[in-house]
Amino acid sequence: MTAGPDPQVELSLAEARDLAIAASLPADGFPDVTAALAHMHIVQLDSISTLARAHQLTLTTRIPDTTTTTIDQTLYDGTEPVAFDYPAHALALVPLADWPLWAFRRRASRRRPQYPDQQTRAALLDRITTEGPLPLRRLREGTAAGAGWTWGPVKTAVEFLLWSGDLASHRRIGGQRLFDLAERCIPDEHLNDDLTDDECLTQLLTHAGTALGVATVDDLGDYIRIPTSLAARLLPGTDLTPVRVQDWGTAWAAGEALTRPTRRFPEPVFLGPFDNLIWHRPRVQRLFGFTQTFEAYKPAARRIHGYYVCPLLAEGRLIGRADFARSAGTLTILKVSFEPGTGPDTPTHFATACRSLAAATTQTRIELAENTAEPAITGLLRTTLALNGANSQTNR
Structure with missing residues (x-):
């Protein structure tokens, strides 16, 4: 997508996706x-x-x-x-x-x-x-x-x-x-403005590249909210390595991301809508073919997926999303949608991620609201949630 130095490393889209997940969510x-x-x-x-x-x-x-x-x-x-x-x-x-x-x-x-x-x-x-x-x-x-x-x-x-x-x-x-x-x-050893603007930004872009694993110039600029043109000028001075990614063109990768074995995050997980992995919507679309939206500030009638929607990451893909709320010790699933072409393990992945989310937010029960999804999916979720957690309960 962005012209730059001649890269010596070529990555498939699948390899780039694995590097990005491993950098953001170490196994x-x-x-x-x-x-x-x-x-x-x-x-x-x-x-x-x-x-x-x-x-x-x-x-x-x-x-x-x-x-x-x-x-x-x-x-x-x-x-x-x-x-x-x-x-x-x-x-x-x-x-x-x-x-x-x-x-x-x-x-x-x-x-x-x-x-x-x-x-x-x-x-x-x-x-x-x-x-x-x-x-x-x-x-x-x-x-x-x-x-x-x-x-x-x-x-x-x-x-x-x-x-x-x-x-x-x-x-x-x-x-x-x-x-x-x-x-x-701020501790005295850090309380200074001694670095020039270029010195600040060169280090911050290196940090962004390490956190993202592999990224375009646009992705890196977005991470620290600077113009793409400014990022492009400074990237050759960072510790990042130019690479070529399938369908992207030239991108930049952290050296350690390219040399260490890639291990996927082991468990299905719901990502908060402000999670670093899904900040930049063009990058989410490029990596996962997934359209990330945040609809909390839209009128209710205009929302497609819900108010506070969390994408579901499993087996290196974003396979669905759910709108959640919590109250009085209960995690309530308000609305669910799965991505096209997801496999038969999707309800199990969903239930596993729900249990983890409930534990992280200190909720002891899980409930499905009325009209959570189309009837076939709702039935699968009720069954799978009941099988995957003794503390899980559903509205029937």
Whole structure:
């Protein structure tokens, strides 16, 4: 798809797909949150909690025998911070050691017209200096909040102070970010803007390539949200290797991805809608022939698959998807669809992944809502869920 250096390695689409899955979802997982973040470098955050928070789903998928509760305990209840919030892809968790690499975005934020004026900056920073870390609701007490999806003046100022590095956030209270002075959040050894923009981006693109395994220039630019043209200029200076992928043209791969044996993720798994493997929709289509959508912000009547839909990964393919909700210890399957041409093992894969999702989100029961799928699929799921988990129950 993108012209570039003459590659010496050629990959089939199947090989590229296996490399991508192995990089994003290592077969043995990660031992803890710190290790997962050190490999992925960016884990997206989102406020929707119908099933769980976005970062919780992403991390429980990759860390064996963990739950959404233990993820947040590690992130927010420990004595030492693990990550900070930053608009890296979208708003995301970023490991503390990566603070210097985002200097390019901090500098750019200070040049944008939305960056608060000196008086506004001083007022907010003085208050936080005096009172300590504060959530947004406290910072905008007595001021006008934005209407609808608009931010309002205080939120706009606070977000740009976060983007510029004047403020930072690595703790939460009641689910709300606490904003504090960057020098009180980021360890001294990381608190600097010493790298040039090109040095920052070259390292970040190398990180993106390692996290993706194999990717086009467009994929790599999307991972850190920079223009494709900028990524293309800098990629020859990274540690990534140019390769040729069937139907893609020139792409880039992490060297270790090409040399280590490829092992598939062993169990079927539901991916949260903000999972790193499915961030970039053109890449999902290229790798899997799967059309990834997120319909939570559409009117209900316009949704095809549902509100909070998770794709099902099994045997190296995306074979279906389901809309989930949770309440009072019950994981409810609201709607299910399987991809064309899926095999007879699909209901079993679905049930196995449901059990894992229920355990990760600390739900003790699994239920099928009315009209979950066409009758034949619903019947198969009822049977398979009953056979694959003593704690699973279904509405009949």
